[in-house]
Amino acid sequence: MIVKGKKRGRPSGKSSELSAQVILDKAKSLMRNEKKVPSIRSLASSLNVDAMAIYHYFNNKDALLESITTSLIESIYQPQVNDDWKKALTELCTSYLILLDSYPGLLNTLLSMEGTGPAQVFVERFNILIKALNLSKEAQDNALNLLVDYLHGFALALNCQGDELLLHVDQLTGPLNFYCAALERN
Amino acid sequence: MIVKGKKRGRPSGKSSELSAQVILDKAKSLMRNEKKVPSIRSLASSLNVDAMAIYHYFNNKDALLESITTSLIESIYQPQVNDDWKKALTELCTSYLILLDSYPGLLNTLLSMEGTGPAQVFVERFNILIKALNLSKEAQDNALNLLVDYLHGFALALNCQGDELLLHVDQLTGPLNFYCAALERN
DNA sequence: TACAATTATTCTACACCGTAGAATAATTGT
DNA sequence: ACAATTATTCTACGGTGTAGAATAATTGTA
Numbered sequence: 001m002i003v004k005g006k007k008r009g010r011p012s013g014k015s016s017e018l019s020a021q022v023i024l025d026k027a028k029s030l031m032r033n034e035k036k037v038p039s040i041r042s043l044a045s046s047l048n049v050d051a052m053a054i055y056h057y058f059n060n061k062d063a064l065l066e067s068i069t070t071s072l073i074e075s076i077y078q079p080q081v082n083d084d085w086k087k088a089l090t091e092l093c094t095s096y097l098i099l100l101d102s103y104p105g106l107l108n109t110l111l112s113m114e115g116t117g118p119a120q121v122f123v124e125r126f127n128i129l130i131k132a133l134n135l136s137k138e139a140q141d142n143a144l145n146l147l148v149d150y151l152h153g154f155a156l157a158l159n160c161q162g163d164e165l166l167l168h169v170d171q172l173t174g175p176l177n178f179y180c181a182a183l184e185r186n
Numbered sequence: 187m188i189v190k191g192k193k194r195g196r197p198s199g200k201s202s203e204l205s206a207q208v209i210l211d212k213a214k215s216l217m218r219n220e221k222k223v224p225s226i227r228s229l230a231s232s233l234n235v236d237a238m239a240i241y242h243y244f245n246n247k248d249a250l251l252e253s254i255t256t257s258l259i260e261s262i263y264q265p266q267v268n269d270d271w272k273k274a275l276t277e278l279c280t281s282y283l284i285l286l287d288s289y290p291g292l293l294n295t296l297l298s299m300e301g302t303g304p305a306q307v308f309v310e311r312f313n314i315l316i317k318a319l320n321l322s323k324e325a326q327d328n329a330l331n332l333l334v335d336y337l338h339g340f341a342l343a344l345n346c347q348g349d350e351l352l353l354h355v356d357q358l359t360g361p362l363n364f365y366c367a368a369l370e371r372n
Numbered sequence: 373t374a375c376a377a378t379t380a381t382t383c384t385a386c387a388c389c390g391t392a393g394a395a396t397a398a399t400t401g402t
Numbered sequence: 403a404c405a406a407t408t409a410t411t412c413t414a415c416g417g418t419g420t421a422g423a424a425t426a427a428t429t430g431t432a
Contacts, residue, residue, distance in 0.1 A: 239382075
């Protein structure tokens with residue numbers, strides 16, 4: 001397993017090209033494929049680099065995970081101006097859940113960062129599509145909190161039971177319809 | 187820090203009394219006080235015992251955590267026959283949240299065990315009090331899933347942001363009222 | 373009573389983990 | 403020319419769960 005013994009010191013030329021971006025990309029692909037957050041050592045060795053090289057680009061592991069989280073969260077559904085609110089909500093929730101399911105570890109980082117962090121991305125997109133319903137401020141806040149925590153709880157269940165075939169993103173439908181009905185009748 | 191160097195082998199007499207129960211009790215109190223799951227070593231040393239002694243009573247750390255979870259979950263509110271459903275629901279949810287907030291690590295163990303495990307305790311107690319509403323089976327299932335995952339998401343947020351004064355169990359009230367209104371109008 | 377089996381414990385050690393700090397070598401600035 | 407900066411590897415520390423062996427007290431049996 002251990003092999004190389006590469007030359008020490010700064011490598012020559014512009015070759016090989018280690019960078020924050022290739023580290024982030026490799027870390028994301030390992031998270032997707034191994035279904036867990038890689039250790040710094042395994043991340044480094046899959047980049048053919050010493051573990052400590054990672055720390056030249058990131059202060060610590062949390063900073064790396066936060067960087068991944070910030071970049072990935074942008075990919076959730078962006079409601080369009082002409083969207084039907086219910087369709088937009090379904091798309092938003094589905095894309096959010098699929099993201100949190102695809103990258104185990106994302107959820108914990110997301111929640112540890114909170115406070116105008118990347119968790120706000122979902123909140124902002126929810127607030128856009130919910131305008132169509134003209135809820136009171138309180139009702140809107142309550143609806144938002146119920147939904148985000150529900151989705152986090154669902155994502156956590158998906159993470160913990162590692163796809164034991166009992167649990168799928170599909171099972172969002174029932175509770176989400178129940179939730180939408182509640183919104184409509186408010 | 188390292189001190190004793192106790193005598194090896196089985197200790198004499200019925201004294202000192204290490205047992206599964208004293209291990210469980212100490213582990214629970216460490217979880218409450220340190221606000222995290224103790225390492226086996228720190229648990230052992232706070233019992234003045236070698237780390238490996240723990241493994242005489244539990245196959246591995248997960249088994250210990252599962253045992254803790256199974257015993258603690260019984261302490262959530264038990265709905266009474268004459269309860270008003272809304273009051274009972276509030277008590278049930280509040281006690282569940284307080285439990286998950288008081289013992290960080292419980293939530294993950296709970297979800298990893300699922301499948302007629304201790305997570306069923308909440309489900310059963312919910313099903314008792316919800317009878318008062320005569321919902322259809324689908325509506326009841328959707329309502330249950332929405333609620334449990336919501337509570338898990340809330341508890342996770344509480345765990346992750348370690349009481350940064352932004353988040354408290356009180357904030358259950360708004361979303362829970364919104365949820366109750368949805369149930370009533372169903 | 374002798375001694376074998378069982379039980380409860382400690383000790384040692386392994387393979388992981390994140391990461392601090394120093395050594396090293398290439399590039400860049402003066 | 404040579405000093406400073408930058409990018410990298412190596413070594414090492416203190417932590418984790420836990421396997422395996424050594425040890426000693428108790429219990430069961432002849």
